[in-house]
Amino acid sequence: MEILASRVLFRPKDYQRSIAFYRDGIGLAIAREYSGGTVFYAGQSLIEIAGHGAPGRDAPPFPGALWLQVRDLHATQNELRERGIDIAREALREPWGLFEMHVVDPDGVMLIFVQVPEDHPLRRDLRD
Template sequence: MEVLSSRILLKPRDPERSKKFYADQLGLAIYREFPGGTVFFLGGGFLEIVGQGSGEPSSDVVLWLQVRDLPDTVAELVERGVPITREPRQEPWGLHEAWIADPDGTRIVLVEVPEEHPLRVDTR
């Protein structure tokens, strides 16, 4: 299988509220808009807010967003009124993580990869 592009699709209960959260509070840039949906840049992929969902979000769905500087990112989000659901900490696997949630409760993990972590070290 050859993958040319990818995106995550979320069907929020209130699409306009979610669009404002991702655009205004998280500050994600919009890639494109179309009737019934908005696609945001999400690092190497995309996040599409489309349609309207009717159920509760699953705890099985988590967005993992790598950021350059976790303390600065958390401070910026707090200034924008985003509640931090779990304060930054170093995980046993070596990543620095903080948690937030979108308006529907979808967990968003903010991750900083330390310089010495295997994800950043060339092991060749």
């Protein structure tokens, strides 16, 4: 099997509220719009908010979280606050070495904003 592309797809309870959250609150750029949906750029991935199909209230809760890497976590936290986004958990350094901050979308999906410090193994070239 060859995977050619992937994206996260949400079917929210309130389509317009979710579009406003991801576009205006989080500040994601729109990759494309179609009748009944909007696809956002999210780094090397895509997030699609679908206004069609089974609404989110009929679907099981999202079992995971979105991991969104940023260059400067404290600047991101300040920017989100200025846009009126509630910070569920303030930026802090985790025991595993990453700086993380949590935000929750209108349907309860956890967004984990991450900054990888210069000294973290994710920044090192482990090839010989």
